[in-house]
Amino acid sequence: MVINHYKMRGNILSYNLGGMGCSAGIIAVDLARDMLQANPNNYAVVVSTEMVGYNWYPGQDRSMIMPNCFFRMGCSAVLLSNRRLDYPRAKYRLEHIVRTHKGADDRSFRAVLLWDLVWRHLFGKKNGSLPSLPPKPYIPDYKLAFEHFCVHAASKIVLDEIQRNLGLSDKNIEASRMALHRFGNTSSSSIWYELAYLEAKERVKRGDRVWQLAFGSGFKCNSLVWKSMRRVKKPSRNPWLDCIDRYPVTSFTG
Template sequence: MKTGAVICGLGAALPSRVLTNKDLEQIVDTSDEWITQRTGIKERRIVSPGESNSKLAVEAAKKALARANISPYELDLIIVATFTPDYLMPATAVLVQDQIGAKNAGAFDLAATCSGFIYALSVADQFIRADRSRKILVIGSEVLSHKVNWEDRTTCVLFGDGAGAAVLTGSTNDQRGILSTHLHADGSLWHLLTVKGCGSLYPPCGDELPREEYYIKMQGREVFKHAVRAMEIVAREALDRNNCSPEDLALVVPHQANIRIIEALRERLGLPSEKVFVNLHKYGNTSAASIPLALVEAEEEGRLKSGDLVLLVAFGGGFTWASALLRW
């Protein structure tokens, strides 16, 4: 199968402030042991006053462009996957476009929650398959700490802030690049993971909703059940499409939501631990930023080698779920 876009540069950005489980013990009724056992998270990064989604996205973008040795002027398109933008209007992507000086690029945001980076990767791949000369910047960037109810111990322990970016171009080597992407959704389950407030149905100045509905609310058991099943199915879909088996994979980079979800997926695919990348303990769930952040660290650790078969897989609110199979 002919490959599509190839990732030629990666970059990451994280707030300097670290919020540990011990810190959370002072904020809400929880403990380091409780959080670690149930989630696998030990700490997360949280923005300080003055730090924004676009600031993180710009920092990650500049690093990715430098690694790719591509000028911002060469970019044709910028896609920012996020559900925590700086503003409802304009899009975070146009703020990035301006701040990095990508004057020739179109720009838009994409909202698919935790599956957002793979969704955006898929869109970029289709553009590049149509014209292999295109150069596209894909960013997953979130400031989830502003959408967390710090009085809800079931959700506030889970999330962190950060950004990851990838520069994509057409491959000059048909043995490298994206083999296929697979996108799914089930809107009938939207109520299991929500932020209801601040949309047009429930404006921010209205009094129709209780305060907690303006923050992330989740029915954890149901989300877990659907996440494991959907991620296994979409992972196998990518493998089957390309006549591959789990044994062929060099690395799986899953969305970093919960160690129990990741472990359940690993067991269902029959993979050893060393073939599944995990950095959840350091950053928590960063939604659309989690997979690009993981890719940056995997590359830095030497776990992404030329020719490796790499599987990306995610699940998020909506519900949405997605996978991408790449030949690195």
């Protein structure tokens, strides 16, 4: 549909990233990077979107209606370039892409719950008290490595757990929470709404490192690290411009 609408050339390369879920945006950037490395002096456009219309539930079962309220339509587009002439006007430089897939591990493949919940479920209560949890792994201080965080806005509970497990502050997770409050779960495009929030707040300074973290289906985790090439001023077009002065809100449910 996109190729037809924009009347693109007949030799254009099209890749299907369907089924990748909320982490598809980072997977698409990884693919675009590989294509640019093989084709110097070129551009690549990455479009991330959530199409809730295809999964709309028209029935009356309340448990099935919940996703109708939870997921929202969302879309973002990112222009990537490996042209030297674009260096002076680029906002960010792609530093790292890390993709971790644990689908080959049966424990990861079958597990969607958090480990501590599984531990409590398996061993239950003893003498009126919960068993001690296994030792927690060492968690580095990610705040020393990154100035900004864009964590996929899956839900309030998920963000709470990620904040706790990664040792992030309320300020670190603010962009994710506000994106969830304003736009809901927009799947793969949520991390770009969060980056737009930081830009609308004019928080990104020259040399800042931005960590975008997306995950899906319980056993995929993909992350991007961008380094700011310059101070990013408030853009003239941004999905937050009509409401940025009202954020952050102090509390909400999600």
